[in-house]
Amino acid sequence: MKWTKLGRIFAPADHDLIGNCSEFAQSPQALVFDDFIRIYFSSREVNPETGKALSHVCFVDMSKDFKTLLRVNKKPVIELGGAGSFDEHGIFPVNVLNHGGRLLAFTTGWSRRMSVSVETGVGMAESFDGGETFQKFGSGPVLTSSLNEPFLVADAFVKHYEERYFMWYIYGTQWIDSPGVDQPERVYKIGGAWSHDAKEWRRQDRRLIEDILGETECQALPTVTYHAGRYHMFFCFRRALGFRDNSQRAYRIGYAFSDDLVTWTRDDDKAGINCSDDGWDSQMMCYPHVFSCDDSVYMLYNGNDFGKHGFGLARWEE
Amino acid sequence: MYKWEKLGLIFNPASLATPEWMFEYAQAPAVLVLESFVRVYFSTRPPADKSGQFVSHAAYVDLDRSDLTRILAISDEPVLSLGEIGTFDEFGTYPISVIRDQGKVIAYYGGWTRCESVPFNVAIGVAESNDGGSCFRKLGSGGPVLSYSPDEPFIVSGPKIRRFDGRWYLFYIAGRKWITSHERPEPVYKIRMAYSDDGLNWSKLGKDIIESVLNEDECQASPDVIFYNGAYHMFFCYRESLGYKSKSKGYRIGYARSEDLVHWERNDELVGIDVSGDGWDSEMVSYPHVFELDDSINMLYLGNNFGQYGFGLARLVGEL
Numbered sequence: 088m089k090w091t092k093l094g095r096i097f098a099p100a101d102h103d104l105i106g107n108c109s110e111f112a113q114s115p116q117a118l119v120f121d122d123f124i125r126i127y128f129s130s131r132e133v134n135p136e137t138g139k140a141l142s143h144v145c146f147v148d149m150s151k152d153f154k155t156l157l158r159v160n161k162k163p164v165i166e167l168g169g170a171g172s173f174d175e176h177g178i179f180p181v182n183v184l185n186h187g188g189r190l191l192a193f194t195t196g197w198s199r200r201m202s203v204s205v206e207t208g209v210g211m212a213e214s215f216d217g218g219e220t221f222q223k224f225g226s227g228p229v230l231t232s233s234l235n236e237p238f239l240v241a242d243a244f245v246k247h248y249e250e251r252y253f254m255w256y257i258y259g260t261q262w263i264d265s266p267g268v269d270q271p272e273r274v275y276k277i278g279g280a281w282s283h284d285a286k287e288w289r290r291q292d293r294r295l296i297e298d299i300l301g302e303t304e305c306q307a308l309p310t311v312t313y314h315a316g317r318y319h320m321f322f323c324f325r326r327a328l329g330f331r332d333n334s335q336r337a338y339r340i341g342y343a344f345s346d347d348l349v350t351w352t353r354d355d356d357k358a359g360i361n362c363s364d365d366g367w368d369s370q371m372m373c374y375p376h377v378f379s380c381d382d383s384v385y386m387l388y389n390g391n392d393f394g395k396h397g398f399g400l401a402r403w404e405e
Numbered sequence: 406m407y408k409w410e411k412l413g414l415i416f417n418p419a420s421l422a423t424p425e426w427m428f429e430y431a432q433a434p435a436v437l438v439l440e441s442f443v444r445v446y447f448s449t450r451p452p453a454d455k456s457g458q459f460v461s462h463a464a465y466v467d468l469d470r471s472d473l474t475r476i477l478a479i480s481d482e483p484v485l486s487l488g489e490i491g492t493f494d495e496f497g498t499y500p501i502s503v504i505r506d507q508g509k510v511i512a513y514y515g516g517w518t519r520c521e522s523v524p525f526n527v528a529i530g531v532a533e534s535n536d537g538g539s540c541f542r543k544l545g546s547g548g549p550v551l552s553y554s555p556d557e558p559f560i561v562s563g564p565k566i567r568r569f570d571g572r573w574y575l576f577y578i579a580g581r582k583w584i585t586s587h588e589r590p591e592p593v594y595k596i597r598m599a600y601s602d603d604g605l606n607w608s609k610l611g612k613d614i615i616e617s618v619l620n621e622d623e624c625q626a627s628p629d630v631i632f633y634n635g636a637y638h639m640f641f642c643y644r645e646s647l648g649y650k651s652k653s654k655g656y657r658i659g660y661a662r663s664e665d666l667v668h669w670e671r672n673d674e675l676v677g678i679d680v681s682g683d684g685w686d687s688e689m690v691s692y693p694h695v696f697e698l699d700d701s702i703n704m705l706y707l708g709n710n711f712g713q714y715g716f717g718l719a720r721l722v723g724e725l
Contacts, residue, residue, distance in 0.1 A: 232493060237547035
């Protein structure tokens with residue numbers, strides 16, 4: 088596969104975002120309209136007293152050649168949850184699916200814990216105003232911890248294929264809390280589920296993508312597209328420790344393919360996209376989102392510092 | 406109205422030379438009846454840590470079947486381990502409810518984790534014992550068997566496991582909201598039900614099965630169901646959501662009846678058990694567990710301060 092990088096297309100510092108958000112535009116995900124493209128992302132509001140952040144969903148509308156930025160949202164896209172809710176302390180990422188005349192959002196809600204930093208779950212919401220705002224389906228999650236997926240269910244990406252909804256997501260397998268580790272660090276893997284109504288999900292109940300960095304490899308944000316007779320999954324992966332400051336241990340883009348939506352063959356060599364030699368995506372690449380627009384396939388992604396400075400775009404060349 | 410004869414406090418770890426992990430509390434009793442004794446599972450606590458936080462361990466006490474006021478043995482160790490870091494049951498296993506299944510004993514329990522904005526969250530775990538109920542091994546890879554959903558957003562807790570006509574039923578509670586207007590956030594929770602063909606894959610009924618009588622924010626717990634005389638009987642406890650450590654707003658035992666396990670008619674006036682004039686259960690009565698034993702109907706329950714000083718026994722006079 089070959090990708091042409093089109094550069095960073097959105098820098099949050101250049102815009103007046105809701106909630107005093109000034110840094111981070113994480114996990115960009117597209118919703119294609121007839122005459123423009125809406126890109127949802129999560130930005131951060133930092134509490135100056137505690138230093139702790141809340142992630143809020145935002146969007147930016149762009150022309151279909153990505154050269155003109157039309158507007159950013161001026162009101163909240165989806166509210167954070169109330170006290171004790173799974174999405175009380177942030178929503179990141181959000182995946183929006185346009186299917187059957189409905190606009191459904193699959194959110195990852197964050198809530199803080201005491202012994203570890205956070206727990207997450209996947210919520211569902213629907214928009215009745217063309218994707219400007221979303222109303223939650225209940226105050227709890229549609230997908231959360233289970234016997235074999237014990238915590239950190241997150242990063243849902245949903246598509247409708249072959250008369251069913253398919254969700255790819257991640258779940259935690261362990262928290263590493265060993266001497267020399269500043270704070271407990273998480274390990275997560277990619278899983279899958281399917282549904283007839285997008286509310287009740289049946290899990291595959293197993294890891295879909297084999298590790299190449301060993302048992303503690305972290306895999307995140309699967310995105311799937313059907314192209315040229317085959318299903319393609321892109322995701323990001325990294326080492327469990329030392330991944331923030333050491334580029335060699337930081338996120339890269341991985342790739343797998345499937346012919347049946349159930350079994351996946353990993354083949355990162357075919358991903359065809361990697362860090363640049365210098366610039367905004369030279370240290371890491373993460374949170375890929377692959378989508379089609381008119382006759383092209385694109386990848387939105389974040390670069391250095393997990394998207395602190397914005398997101399960029401690449402185009403798939405045949 | 407039913408008539409219960411109170412037989413007094415049965416087991417109080419605070420008055421016995423128990424190990425440190427069983428310092429105080431014997432909460433949410435639930436029985437497994439054996440040939441010569443009745444094993445009563447309960448949840449107990451070591452002293453609070455430096456920041457005033459508790460953990461809760463599951464344990465048992467064996468009572469003489471012919472004289473339930475006689476203690477034969479106490480578990481040497483917790484019957485369940487606490488979970489690994491970051492898991493749902495890292496800080497407590499409370500309450501626990503057991504059932505026999507194909508030579509094994511299966512336990513369902515509330516697993517406790519600690520949160521930042523509210524004190525805790527709970528989800529339901531499952532474990533099995535191959536040694537008759539002395540030691541339980543958790544099923545799965547560290548996660549819960551019943552967890553949160555869109556209309557059960559937190560505090561999925563208080564499991565009571567039953568099997569009727571070959572089908573598994575879990576009666577449990579689900580959080581409705583956290584009241585944050587007071588110094589310490591306080592939850593509101595309601596009684597719910599789920600059913601299953603295998604005890605592992607559960608379908609939630611998805612509605613409150615017991616109407617509230619105090620007000621909208623009534624807290625309901627310990628939905629204990631027994632089939633007797635052709636009907637299902639539920640004994641549970643309920644209280645106000647705030648100020649519940651006082652006698653007037655503390656836990657009382659309620660009663661409901663059903664023909665089909667789905668539709669329940671609440672009628673607390675029939676329950677026939679209330680706080681005593683003085684003594685260990687003079688301020689609250691809670692966490693009932695009703696079971697049949699050798700032609701008698703018995704209730705184990707907690708008294709003052711949520712079982713800090715143990716549980717007691719009452720025996721039904723007459724029939725359900």
